[in-house]
Amino acid sequence: MASYERRSFDVLVIGAGGAGLRACIEAAAAGVTVGLITKTLLGKAHTVMAEGGIAAALANVDERDSWKVHFADTMRGGQYLNNWRMAELHAQQSPDRVRELEAWGALMDRTDRGKILQRNFGGHAYPRLAHVGDRTGLELIRTLQDHGVHQGIEVFNEYTVTRLLKDGGRVSGCFAYDRNKGSFIVFEAKALILATGGVGRAYRITSNSWECTGDGHSLAYEAGADLIDMEFIQFHPTGMVWPPSAEGILVTEGVRGEGGVLRNSEGRRFMFDDIPPLYRDQTADTEEEGWRYVIGDRDARRPPELLTRDHVARCILREVREGRGSPHGGAFLDISWIREKIPSSEEHIRRKLPSMYHQFMQLANVDITKEPMEVGPTTHYVMGGVRVDADTQMSTVEGLFAAGEVAAGLHGANRLGGNSLSDLLVFGKLAGEHAADFAKRRGTVSLDEGEIDLAAREALAPLDRRGEGVGGEGPYQVQFALQDLLQEKVGIVRDAERVTAALHEIQGLKARASGVAVNGSREYNPGWHTALDLKHMLVIGEAAARAALTRTESRGAHTRDDHPGKDPEWGKKNVVVRRSSTGEMEVDTIPCPVIPEHLQQIIREQG
Amino acid sequence: MDKATFKIWRGHAGDGAFETFETDVWHGMVVLDAVRAIQAEQAPDLGVRWNCKAGKCGSCSAEVNGMPRLMCMTRVREMGMDKPITIEPLHTFPHVRDLVTDVSWNFDVKKRIKPFTPAPRDADGSWTMAQSDVVRPQEFRKCIECFLCQDVCHVLRDHRRYDDFVGPRYLVHLAQLEMHPLDTGDRLDELRTEHGVGYCNITKCCTKVCPEGITITDNAIIPLKERVVDRAYDPLRKLVQIVTKKPARS
Numbered sequence: 112m113a114s115y116e117r118r119s120f121d122v123l124v125i126g127a128g129g130a131g132l133r134a135c136i137e138a139a140a141a142g143v144t145v146g147l148i149t150k151t152l153l154g155k156a157h158t159v160m161a162e163g164g165i166a167a168a169l170a171n172v173d174e175r176d177s178w179k180v181h182f183a184d185t186m187r188g189g190q191y192l193n194n195w196r197m198a199e200l201h202a203q204q205s206p207d208r209v210r211e212l213e214a215w216g217a218l219m220d221r222t223d224r225g226k227i228l229q230r231n232f233g234g235h236a237y238p239r240l241a242h243v244g245d246r247t248g249l250e251l252i253r254t255l256q257d258h259g260v261h262q263g264i265e266v267f268n269e270y271t272v273t274r275l276l277k278d279g280g281r282v283s284g285c286f287a288y289d290r291n292k293g294s295f296i297v298f299e300a301k302a303l304i305l306a307t308g309g310v311g312r313a314y315r316i317t318s319n320s321w322e323c324t325g326d327g328h329s330l331a332y333e334a335g336a337d338l339i340d341m342e343f344i345q346f347h348p349t350g351m352v353w354p355p356s357a358e359g360i361l362v363t364e365g366v367r368g369e370g371g372v373l374r375n376s377e378g379r380r381f382m383f384d385d386i387p388p389l390y391r392d393q394t395a396d397t398e399e400e401g402w403r404y405v406i407g408d409r410d411a412r413r414p415p416e417l418l419t420r421d422h423v424a425r426c427i428l429r430e431v432r433e434g435r436g437s438p439h440g441g442a443f444l445d446i447s448w449i450r451e452k453i454p455s456s457e458e459h460i461r462r463k464l465p466s467m468y469h470q471f472m473q474l475a476n477v478d479i480t481k482e483p484m485e486v487g488p489t490t491h492y493v494m495g496g497v498r499v500d501a502d503t504q505m506s507t508v509e510g511l512f513a514a515g516e517v518a519a520g521l522h523g524a525n526r527l528g529g530n531s532l533s534d535l536l537v538f539g540k541l542a543g544e545h546a547a548d549f550a551k552r553r554g555t556v557s558l559d560e561g562e563i564d565l566a567a568r569e570a571l572a573p574l575d576r577r578g579e580g581v582g583g584e585g586p587y588q589v590q591f592a593l594q595d596l597l598q599e600k601v602g603i604v605r606d607a608e609r610v611t612a613a614l615h616e617i618q619g620l621k622a623r624a625s626g627v628a629v630n631g632s633r634e635y636n637p638g639w640h641t642a643l644d645l646k647h648m649l650v651i652g653e654a655a656a657r658a659a660l661t662r663t664e665s666r667g668a669h670t671r672d673d674h675p676g677k678d679p680e681w682g683k684k685n686v687v688v689r690r691s692s693t694g695e696m697e698v699d700t701i702p703c704p705v706i707p708e709h710l711q712q713i714i715r716e717q718g
Numbered sequence: 719m720d721k722a723t724f725k726i727w728r729g730h731a732g733d734g735a736f737e738t739f740e741t742d743v744w745h746g747m748v749v750l751d752a753v754r755a756i757q758a759e760q761a762p763d764l765g766v767r768w769n770c771k772a773g774k775c776g777s778c779s780a781e782v783n784g785m786p787r788l789m790c791m792t793r794v795r796e797m798g799m800d801k802p803i804t805i806e807p808l809h810t811f812p813h814v815r816d817l818v819t820d821v822s823w824n825f826d827v828k829k830r831i832k833p834f835t836p837a838p839r840d841a842d843g844s845w846t847m848a849q850s851d852v853v854r855p856q857e858f859r860k861c862i863e864c865f866l867c868q869d870v871c872h873v874l875r876d877h878r879r880y881d882d883f884v885g886p887r888y889l890v891h892l893a894q895l896e897m898h899p900l901d902t903g904d905r906l907d908e909l910r911t912e913h914g915v916g917y918c919n920i921t922k923c924c925t926k927v928c929p930e931g932i933t934i935t936d937n938a939i940i941p942l943k944e945r946v947v948d949r950a951y952d953p954l955r956k957l958v959q960i961v962t963k964k965p966a967r968s
């Protein structure tokens with residue numbers, strides 16, 4: 112049997128993005144022992160990339176804002192498939208979570224009165240996003256990291272978890288490997304929090320980091336937890352499309368919040384051409400009104416560029432398909448035009464959007480203060496994930512908690528920009544609190560040696576196969592094939608035929624994945640790591656495809672060419688994916704939690 | 719399609735040699751793309767650390783043609799394709815494998831620095847700070863912890879003063895804390911002693927390599943040095959500072 116080190120904690124957190132760090136801080140404050148595992152280095156998790164801001168109804172810029180408006184905006188954005196209780200907690204608690212960041216040293220941009228400044232973002236009725244230029248994620252992660260390292264948390268940098276371990280029905284720990292040494296380690300934990308982030312790397316074109324391979328989704332699935340809403344994958348409308356090397360890299364919605372407009376090759380602001388009924392009353396009629404909104408006229412309504420992401424992405428796709436796209440298959444996003452409106456526009460743009468300026472200069476030789484950018488949809492965020500209890504964040508498996516992007520419920524069919532960073536803080540905290548509580552209340556766990564042995568053999572398999580001459584295919588080829596497949600067949604626009612074909616091809620890829628062989632030693636071997644990622648990415652692909660096939664309607668981020676309209680029946684159900692007793696993926700539906708009357712009232716009032 | 723030749727350092731724990739690879743160069747290609755293409759087609763076990771591929775996480779630091787750079791933000795063409803492009807791991811930290819080094823010393827250093835300690839809140843539970851007062855520390859908070867400045871600083875790279883000097887990255891961090899409008903901590907004594915600000919002789923190499931364009935020497939280190947000197951030569955001011963806990967702004 113393979114040798115391994117063994118460690119034990121009350122609460123073990125997998126993932127050091129915003130959700131994981133916030134959970135650790137809370138659990139440590141409750142007086143339990145806390146371990147933190149991350150497959151990248153501390154402070155480098157995907158959260159660091161977040162740009163635009165953190166949504167919280169602080170009402171510093173527009174005093175009409177309140178948690179009620181934020182709640183209603185979140186529900187509308189999610190097309191009412193959200194878990195109302197999560198949306199309520201999120202809207203109520205995010206202001207405190209943001210202020211708390213200041214107590215830990217964050218320095219957000221200020222209003223004239225010296226309070227936290229807030230900016231406009233798609234789907235939010237008022238300027239709501241606390242931010243630091245366009246590097247808000249860096250501010251958030253560094254603040255939590257610098258505070259967190261003094262809270263007695265033990266951090267395991269560059270350790271990758273490959274399997275969860277169970278003691279009967281309850282989670283008891285996990286199996287991981289140390290990338291630097293290539294050695295194994297077994298963690299025992301009374302409670303375990305998944306904070307592993309998203310799945311974007313399962314697609315070819317994505318804004319996501321290397322680490323976003325859906326590990327937590329797949330680990331939870333394998334351990335028997337329910338996943339919900341896996342058909343809802345957000346394609347952000349504005350990723351870079353040129354040059355090829357920069358394809359997919361995000362262009363923050365902040366560009367549009369600051370007045371950036373979308374045009375087609377004919378120079379037309381095509382977003383005015385199709386405004387969904389749900390948003391008609393809140394959207395500007397003219398370009399002039401849209402600009403007034405940008406500069407803070409409280410009577411003006413939002414420009415259509417700030418409609419929800421699913422809609423903007425589809426409009427861009429429509430322009431491209433109908434032959435009015437930009438030279439490299441996107442649309443034009445122009446912020447430089449504001450020179451007609453403000454005198455020192457170039458400096459203004461560089462100050463408000465410094466990293467966008469830098470990104471386009473460095474990667475595309477485009478000066479965004481002078482010329483338009485070319486943008487198109489990029490795989491950005493997964494609304495679906497581990498089904499959790501709204502108040503405690505515990506999954507359907509005892510002792511297994513989830514928070515952040517890996518958890519589902521808050522965002523429903525479509526997430527509003529800015530609502531993820533606040534999600535991380537609010538539910539990271541709740542998960543930390545309740546996992547600590549669970550660990551205190553419940554006795555110790557025992558580990559199953561058989562399971563550990565199985566995990567070790569599974570992890571070593573790709574290395575063991577290198578001598579056999581069987582399969583022999585490299586891991587990257589299978590990874591690329593899967594990324595292409597999901598991009599083409601389970602992408603922005605789906606239909607039964609393509610999704611069914613995708614499911615068929617995924618079976619073939621599974622077979623290829625199980626034959627992958629890697630060479631080299633165990634220390635810091637990316638080929639080996641990629642081989643182990645394949646299992647997770649295949650689960651993501653299959654779950655997304657099965658859920659997409661099941662939901663025979665178009666809603667939010669899920670668009671079916673063969674079922675173009677919304678179906679009221681589907682508006683009451685979430686799709687569940689779980690592992691059956693025979694190990695197959697089974698699909699089920701559950702009714703959405705019924706929104707209580709007082710919250711329905713709020714939704715009606717907010718129109 | 720154009721091709722470029724790369725000489726990539728390969729090996730374990732310090733032992734190793736350059737290995738030569740040739741790969742296609744596409745439009746806008748960055749050095750990290752080339753490394754990944756080589757990984758996918760020729761050397762699947764080629765060790766490299768990266769995450770965001772957008773210049774935001776500071777993982778992919780390496781020495782490209784001898785210059786400390788982020789591989790994901792360095793265009794291949796910019797490096798000149800007539801000669802082989804060399805890629806080596808950072809020299810200042812222990813080697814792990816191929817392009818990967820052990821940067822854990824940096825995380826240990828940060829833990830030794832006295833944490834942020836805020837002043838009391840306003841009555842409404844929040845704080846008031848003017849934008850003009852946060853601009854300078856915000857510059858320092860742009861740091862992505864790529865450790866390129868640590869790599870290039872001769873005090874660490876050549877003189878190996880790991881025990882006596884925190885390096886430019888952490889002088890930036892200390893400057894951020896010292897100039898933070900809410901912070902009440904006092905780190906001037908440690909700056910002079912264990913953090914070793916005196917070892918810096920203002921060569922400005924760190925500022926030159928910072929991918930975030932932080933003016934490390936002029937804006938962070940020199941003001942810190944001044945504060946330390948003021949403290950040492952002005953006993954009355956020192957007394958005032960002990961009483962008020964915060965150095966008077968110079």
Ligand SMILES: Cc1cc2nc3c(=O)[nH]c(=O)nc-3n(C[C@H](O)[C@H](O)[C@H](O)COP(=O)(O)OP(=O)(O)OC[C@H]3O[C@@H](n4cnc5c(N)ncnc54)[C@H](O)[C@@H]3O)c2cc1C
Nearest residue numbers: 126127128130150158162163164272308515516529531532
């Ligand atoms: C470019 C970009 C800009 C964005 N801008 C915004 C914005 O302005 N506002 C907003 O609200 N949202 C934004 N988002 C979304 C938001 O950043 C993410 O949804 C959020 O950061 C996810 O955080 P997380 O804590 O859930 O996970 P992550 O930050 O993704 O962290 C996951 C952690 O889990 C670890 N991990 C994963 N798998 C394993 C494993 N098997 N073993 C060990 N560790 C593992 C990783 O190493 C990492 O530490 C943006 C996203 C992108 C891509």
Ligand code: SF4
Nearest residue numbers: 871918920921922924
């Ligand atoms: S200026 Fe100081 S800190 Fe920067 S590289 Fe030179 S000696 Fe090092």
Ligand code: SF4
Nearest residue numbers: 861862864865867928
């Ligand atoms: S100061 Fe600049 S060079 Fe140094 S670690 Fe930070 S970002 Fe990198």
Ligand code: FES
Nearest residue numbers: 769771776778790
């Ligand atoms: S990979 Fe993140 S900075 Fe290069």
